[in-house]
Amino acid sequence: MKIDENVCWGIIGCGDVTELKSGPAFQKVEDSSLVAVMRRNEEKVKDFAERHHVKKWTTNASEIINDKSINAIYIATPPSTHLQYALQVLKANKNVYLEKPMVLNSIEAKILSDALKQSRSKLTIAHYRRVLPVFLTVKELLESNVIGHVSLAEITIHQSKSANLIAKIADNWRTNPTISGGGYFHDIGPHQIDLMVHYFGEVDTIIAVDLEKNTVSNDVVKGFVQFKNGIQFKGNWDFNAEEDKDNCTIYGMKGTISFSFYGDEIIIFLKGKQERYQFKNPMHVQQPMIEKTVGYFLGKNVNPCSIHEAAVVTQIMDVFCGIN
Template identity: 50%
Template sequence: MEKNKANIVWGIIGCGNVAEVKSGPAFQKCNNSSLLSVMRRDAKKAEDFAKRHQVPLWYDDASELLKNENITAVYIATPPSSHLKMAIQALKAGKDVYLEKPMVLSVNEALELKKAVEESKNKLVVAHYRRHLPMYVKVKSLIDSNRIGTVQCVDIKYFKEHKPDANWRLDPSISGGGYFQDIAPHQIDLMYYFFGAYQSVKGFAVNQEADYTVSDTVNGIMAFKNGIQFRGIWSFDVSNVAETDNCTIYGSKGYITFSFFGDEVSIVSNRTTENFVFVHPDHIQQPFIQQTVNYFLGKRNNPCTVEEGLIVNEIMQAFSAPI
């Protein structure tokens, strides 16, 4: 069946917590976009999601959703261990793909997915949605307009208390490597988006919490090809009083600072401080999903390619090297 070139008709594979607010409703609210079906292995939960969000169809089998010829694109929001299989299956079914982060579990999987995209007539976008949030659009514009002069170095510090539990993110066979694998992709992708390709990268990871096996502290350094230096440290084994979320970009004439889970950007230059406060969209992925829809309709270039996803996987894998 020929695709409807005027409208993208979506199916969601994995309608869990992320799809509930961050992304799911956006497929119904974007221009030239509609949501026809959702899928979850638990049929009752899939039906519940569909009824609450006024979605016409629901499935408990992804293969059955992919057989629906009215669906032109799928959003894959399952745990990362199934991303590669699901994405390739969707491409082979003739669907365009919007794939949650982390894109896949490893560099080898990323290379396999890249090959599958190259051999397919369909398109794939990686869901690094922060690229199109107004807050990060502003940060990029401040950098590109030389408001802090020549960027010299970048520092990320992300400390969070996470008590051991049964969360799938602590099972490396499902998540790929703990909370770092869940939190860091967006942060690392923004560094690439802001500063371009890297030249060299190195990291160390360690487990300081005996109750689980994945690394809970990750320390990474990187040199970009343009000379900008980066260092970042992530720890998920701190007390709540030590929690920190900060990125500071230092330039020859000042610096920009913000929190990844905040809503404010500050720029300090020429002995002055300027603050910008943002209200995030109700469905935080909606601006990026709109750009994805536009790309699938041939109205713009890819907002985040599989090649860019591969770069993020390379950096994360290097940062995660055990001591």
């Protein structure tokens, strides 16, 4: 496989997310191959490489970044090292597929954006839900004006201690703000907010709500966004709730569209009638996004999620959490 005609990947941080969601897809997508993987734990990275049939493995990220047989790198480490590794990869003139949240905050987002402008490389953010069947269909329904002029979108995510929306791991870095940027909100919130920005466009106003109820780990987050087209968005996340809830409802003049971020259906209420759409996600949920990313890196299609779009998501999260 010629490196100038194909995307030859290295992975920095082959942890849980790369086992099924993303890792295998790099070998299944056309014009794509997985050349090498990195993790600091030698036993675990060697095991990953053997099970996933990857020829090269290392515990040193620099070896991945400087490997001449690699022209693109997937950064799948915890968020606290995203900026560090992304800057190194850009300096090496290689393309980047970067896990969400893109960086810890808007300050880091500006640093990365400036570095990308000075680079010849391309960068895509892994907001993969954009191209999953459920969320593609929601966008198509909105664009076809099925529920009429949209006025409001509401997200409610309530998670009890027993909920399984987020992977439970022994070393739970997701609740350590210095590593994750906050708490569980910083782990799942980016996907949900990104979809709102993807659906409704440029943002006009961002307001935090009930900020006094928030904590350093962002257990309770509420916020409001006014888009330039007049559509409003209200978000409510509670990770200490008594009952679990996972819902987004979009209100139009003719009816509503409701869906779950972790479910498999869309419910449309229109003229007093209910209609349901059922979906099935691919085995490797990031594969459609990786296909689009490979296409972008090879000049076949536009960027499926740019740094500018992800920076807007970061800004919204910062305001919602009282960072700025």
